[in-house]
Amino acid sequence: MGQSQETPRGGPEPYYGRAAEAGGADGPPAAVRVRGLWKRFGEQAAVAGIDLDLPSGRFIGLVGPNGAGKTTTLSMVTGLLRPDDGLVWIGGRDVWKDPVAVKSRIGVLPEGLRLFERLSGRELLAYTGRLRGLPGEEVDKRAAQLMDVLDLTAARHKLVVDYSTGMRKKVGLAAALLHNPEVLFLDEPFEGVDPVSAQVIRGVLERYTASGGTVVFSSHVMELVESLCDWVAVMAAGRIVAHGPLAEVRGAAPTLQDAFLSLVGARRSGAGDGLDWLGGSTR
Numbered sequence: 314m315g316q317s318q319e320t321p322r323g324g325p326e327p328y329y330g331r332a333a334e335a336g337g338a339d340g341p342p343a344a345v346r347v348r349g350l351w352k353r354f355g356e357q358a359a360v361a362g363i364d365l366d367l368p369s370g371r372f373i374g375l376v377g378p379n380g381a382g383k384t385t386t387l388s389m390v391t392g393l394l395r396p397d398d399g400l401v402w403i404g405g406r407d408v409w410k411d412p413v414a415v416k417s418r419i420g421v422l423p424e425g426l427r428l429f430e431r432l433s434g435r436e437l438l439a440y441t442g443r444l445r446g447l448p449g450e451e452v453d454k455r456a457a458q459l460m461d462v463l464d465l466t467a468a469r470h471k472l473v474v475d476y477s478t479g480m481r482k483k484v485g486l487a488a489a490l491l492h493n494p495e496v497l498f499l500d501e502p503f504e505g506v507d508p509v510s511a512q513v514i515r516g517v518l519e520r521y522t523a524s525g526g527t528v529v530f531s532s533h534v535m536e537l538v539e540s541l542c543d544w545v546a547v548m549a550a551g552r553i554v555a556h557g558p559l560a561e562v563r564g565a566a567p568t569l570q571d572a573f574l575s576l577v578g579a580r581r582s583g584a585g586d587g588l589d590w591l592g593g594s595t596r
């Protein structure tokens with residue numbers, strides 16, 4: 314299991330191309346390379362100098378308790394939030410020096426996704442596709458196929474404002490996939506999604522990784538991460554506390570949940586201590 318090492322502040326390394334491969338000299342190239350990434354909000358370090366190499370073509374889970382820094386990390390990695398310090402490369406390009414090139418290669422489903430509410434789902438995808446520079450015919454074809462696979466065809470003319478939570482996630486995912494990105498970043502993609510829609514989303518993502526795409530997604534749901542991901546990074550208090558292939562991070566623990574609880578130092582018992590007023594016996 315890889316343990317995080319901090320890069321000295323102010324001295325992040327450049328991207329070394331194939332020499333920087335995540336899996337070693339013979340492994341696949343790193344899809345995402347992070348060095349010395351920091352973000353502070355006032356006195357608090359939300360992300361405290363993380364280094365990470367995410368291998369390409371994998372289904373990668375970023376897990377951690379509430380407030381661990383997952384959303385802040387994903388926002389900095391995808392060019393949505395400027396880091397205080399550190400560097401990020403995607404496909405060998407510096408996210409903050411070469412944002413247009415990087416953004417053409419990635420798809421992002423951010424937390425609290427904001428959509429153009431007064432467009433229909435179909436119009437939203439047409440608009441997104443044209444913004445991405447795809448020819449109109451190609452946009453129409455891909456949008457129709459994505460809506461079909463994601464079970465949105467019947468709702469294609471409905472305004473996005475009238476979409477349910479799951480439908481919003483699905484149309485957001487379609488928008489993120491439309492230009493066939495190399496790396497897809499998803500912040501809590503299954504939150505608020507019913508099991509049927511979750512299964513549909515899962516099928517699309519599995520197909521995407523099977524054809525060489527890289528998925529990086531954050532989640533609290535360990536069973537989901539364990540069943541979907543082949544590589545995980547565990548965050549706690551702004552740091553990466555473990556990363557690597559799922560089996561290595563899980564180690565001898567019976568489940569990823571058990572490994573996670575011991576890695577993040579969670580309290581297993583005594584959760585109700587001090588709440589002796591709670592319940593019917595004292596009423």
Ligand SMILES: Nc1ncnc2c1ncn2[C@@H]1O[C@H](COP(=O)(O)OP(=O)(O)OP(=O)(O)O)[C@@H](O)[C@H]1O
Pocket residue numbers: 354357358359377378379380381382383384385386533
């Ligand atoms: N804009 C902000 N201003 C101030 N503090 C922030 C801001 N964004 C995040 N934080 C703080 O940074 C820390 C990390 O937050 P972040 O949202 O990245 O965690 P997370 O791992 O995504 O949590 P969750 O699983 O609950 O979504 C938290 O303590 C949070 O309160």
